[in-house]
Amino acid sequence: xxxxxxxxxxxxxxxxxxxxxxxxxxxxxxxxxxxxxxxxxxxxxxxxxxxxxxxxxxxxxxxxxxxxxxxxxxxxxxxxxxxxxxxxxxxxxxxxxxxxxxxxxxxxxxxxxxxxxxx
Amino acid sequence: xxxxxxxxxxxxxxxxxxxxxxxxxxxxxxxxxxxxxxxxxxxxxxxxxxxxxxxxxxxxxxxxxxxxxxxxxxxxxxxxxxxxxxxxxxxxxxxxxxxxxxxxxxxxxxxxxxxxxxxxxxxxxxxxxxxxxxxxxxxxxxxxxxxxxxxxxxxxxxxxxxxxxxxxxxxxxxxxxxxxxxxxxxxxxxxxxxxxxxxxxxxxxxxxxxxxxxxxxxxxxxxxxxxxxxxxxxxxxxxxxxxxxxxxxxxxxxxxxxxxxxxxxxxxxxxxxxxxxxxxxxxxxxxxxxxxxxxx
Numbered sequence: 001x002x003x004x005x006x007x008x009x010x011x012x013x014x015x016x017x018x019x020x021x022x023x024x025x026x027x028x029x030x031x032x033x034x035x036x037x038x039x040x041x042x043x044x045x046x047x048x049x050x051x052x053x054x055x056x057x058x059x060x061x062x063x064x065x066x067x068x069x070x071x072x073x074x075x076x077x078x079x080x081x082x083x084x085x086x087x088x089x090x091x092x093x094x095x096x097x098x099x100x101x102x103x104x105x106x107x108x109x110x111x112x113x114x115x116x117x118x119x
Numbered sequence: 120x121x122x123x124x125x126x127x128x129x130x131x132x133x134x135x136x137x138x139x140x141x142x143x144x145x146x147x148x149x150x151x152x153x154x155x156x157x158x159x160x161x162x163x164x165x166x167x168x169x170x171x172x173x174x175x176x177x178x179x180x181x182x183x184x185x186x187x188x189x190x191x192x193x194x195x196x197x198x199x200x201x202x203x204x205x206x207x208x209x210x211x212x213x214x215x216x217x218x219x220x221x222x223x224x225x226x227x228x229x230x231x232x233x234x235x236x237x238x239x240x241x242x243x244x245x246x247x248x249x250x251x252x253x254x255x256x257x258x259x260x261x262x263x264x265x266x267x268x269x270x271x272x273x274x275x276x277x278x279x280x281x282x283x284x285x286x287x288x289x290x291x292x293x294x295x296x297x298x299x300x301x302x303x304x305x306x307x308x309x310x311x312x313x314x315x316x317x318x319x320x321x322x323x324x325x326x327x328x329x330x331x332x333x334x335x336x337x338x339x340x341x342x343x344x345x346x347x348x349x350x351x352x353x354x355x356x357x358x359x360x361x362x363x364x365x366x367x368x369x370x371x372x373x374x375x376x377x378x379x380x381x382x383x384x385x386x387x388x389x390x391x392x393x394x395x396x397x398x399x400x401x402x403x404x405x406x407x408x409x410x411x412x413x414x415x
Contacts, residue, residue: 027244035401036152036156037149037153038152038153038156038157038160039151041157041162042151045180052180055179055180055181055187055190056153056157056180056181056184057149057182057186057187057190058186058187058190060145060146060149060150060153060190060191061145061146061190061191061193061194061195062194062270064145064194065194065197079156083148083151083152083155084152085152085156086148086149086152086283092170102221115234
């Protein structure tokens with residue numbers, strides 16, 4: 001008996017690993033102002049519509065890892081209500097990297113599409 | 120069923136108990152920031168929803184403590200702090216490992232850290248001694264309470280700053296943000312929660328000790344490296360100027376030419392050993408700073 005929801009979840013998680021970085025960089029590249037985690041999560045929710053691709057909690061470690069690679073920078077600012085917020089902004093290196101990654105993604109997408117359609 | 124944000128954070132902490140303490144601190148701060156912001160926004164959109172319904176929905180979107188913890192663990196496995204590098208492979212020859220220290224950013228970082236620790240040590244020490252004595256003497260006034268809270272908060276800020284320096288130069292992963300400070304509590308409660316926090320006292324001790332340590336580190340680095348440079352430069356200086364190595368009365372003693380390689384070699388060895396020593400001290404200091412400054 002195949003555990004189909006389990007396998008689908010695993011497949012989704014493996015797909016997300018790299019895509020999350022690309023998506024986060026793109027969102028921050030398009031944004032005029034620095035954004036905080038919940039703001040980004042809300043925007044992604046809007047993009048994904050009814051489908052939920054990844055848990056919002058999984059975005060944060062990716063943000064930290066992009067920051068430690070120098071592709072993002074962040075600052076903590078107090079908020080009117082609740083705890084202080086960490087605002088993220090894309091760096092010049094991040095923008096350069098995004099262009100490369102977008103290229104990789106376009107190639108990858110057409111490759112996968114062709115493989116699925118069979119030529 | 121999770122009943123409060125605090126309960127969620129406790130469960131997340133349990134899930135991450137084997138992770139690096141800095142990762143745990145990041146994860147808790149992220150979750151707290153997100154869950155509270157999401158709760159506020161959800162209550163605005165759906166004022167009829169009960170607290171429990173709102174929380175369940177918010178956690179459903181954010182992910183269970185288990186899911187969140189696994190996301191952090193996953194990324195933690197792939198991320199390395201700024202200077203952390205794999206140790207030199209065992210099969211390298213002893214000579215290669217001995218000289219490899221020049222290619223190790225940790226050794227250079229530690230060297231720089233030891234030099235600047237004199238300055239930071241003096242700043243921390245002055246701040247702590249002034250803040251502590253003013254807090255104690257102001258305690259008889261009402262505003263003394265405010266001052267003590269301000270001092271406690273400033274210590275957290277300093278701990279964070281020192282954490283950034285330690286991570287940048289010594290390559291030890293340190294927390295990237297301060298822990299959440301609870302709002303809607305009175306100044307007195309805030310002071311009380313600070314006073315019972317073990318890490319506040321530990322960071323106080325750390326900053327206090329940073330001055331003597333800074334003096335020791337600085338003197339050690341300056342002594343060893345000037346000795347090494349002096350030994351290496353002596354034969355060279357002697358050839359271009361007429362300055363003797365030693366002069367007693369009118370007698371001037373010059374180094375014989377054949378001793379030049381010996382001086383160069385000894386000077387170089389002292390420098391290399393000093394680099395190894397700096398790296399070792401840097402690693403030890405990183406562990407000590409982490410134990411004293413990072414809130415688990």
